[in-house]
Amino acid sequence: MRKPRLFGADYSVYVRTARLVLLEKGVDHELVPVDVFATGGPPMSYLERHPFGRIPAFEDGDFKLYETGAITRYVDEAFNGPALQPPTARIRARMNQMIGIADSYVYPTLVWGIYVEQVSKPASGRDTDAARLDAALERAPTCLKALADLSQNSAWLCGDGISLADLHLAPMIDYFMKSPVANDLLGKHSGLMSWWERVSVRPSMLKTIPTS
Template identity: 50%
Template sequence: MGKPIVYGAEYSVYVRIVRLVLAEKGIDYELVPVDVFAAEGIPAWYFEHHPFGRIPAFCYDGFRLFETNAIARYIDEAFEGPALQPADARGRARMGQIIGMLDAYGYRAMVWDVAVERLEKAEPDSALIAGGLAQAETVLKVLRSLKPQGPWLLGDQLTLADLHAAPIIAYFVKVTQGRDLLARFADIRDWYTRVADRASFTRTEKVA
């Protein structure tokens, strides 16, 4: 059957989520570079894998998928390795809620409005950053309120929620304002430190 193939770029938060899932499951894979920001544009062949030209996309044994959440769940359910989804319905619902919240309210604010704006713009938009930080604070408050006792976001089991949240937080804390805000939420800061110490996190870090 060969290896699973992930299409995307190392810089992508969502590509990293899929790579983290594969790493935690102990699955060898091939990363085929696709740079959606390349000057020459998205390669024409890639639209066969993702009709909207986003990353990541995934292929294994002729089975193609796009959308990070679908890919992550498929990998967890189709391959051997530690289970990354709760066994109970409420746990899976909470996991889905956290992932959905991060996609809807966390990613844009934390990654683009704060980190990218601060790191990559010659003249950062202070109002955009302020709005992003306000939204990020709400996201962190909700994560804190939902997190039970235990090392991970759902308690004692590392799940797809942890692997979804960590790359977003990793980008956010590239800037001082992100680190300072995270430091105000000690339990979420400590959770992030535990994730960042995992071998999978180190292996999927973008090489400068």
């Protein structure tokens, strides 16, 4: 039976996004462990799947793919299950815009700049890079305001139905929400806060809580 394989670790926001999409589509799949942060990096053989050594990578039969945005769109289009991309060009463009914002601004700012510097590094005995944290704290309001403005208080980020935008952003916001500044910053946008309360209890989110 067709059973795609996803390569990566459950701590990764991008692996989680791909898993969320597979789960929301109801696609039976296997998660093959690859730890990119292991001492010495991922196994050399993994570079054949992903020459940049990042996670996730994906395989559906003889079709191999890397880059989360490509994986999630492929899974949405190649498998049965609820459509996760809006049917109209403009709303789909909005969704792709939000995914671009997630990759270019939200991930480096809210995950690496704030969560990693303020929560993850101190928890593992490493020093916070104060300059990096300050820069992220300065940029965070712009990230959140952009998402709030574009989502316009709708139930999901692109309207009435859950889409790839929600599934790309939810794992990033989940790490961000563990930082002490998050509630105040997100609380300035009631629509986004309601979205977070809705998406964070989705069965797919609860099934993919990082264990490491």
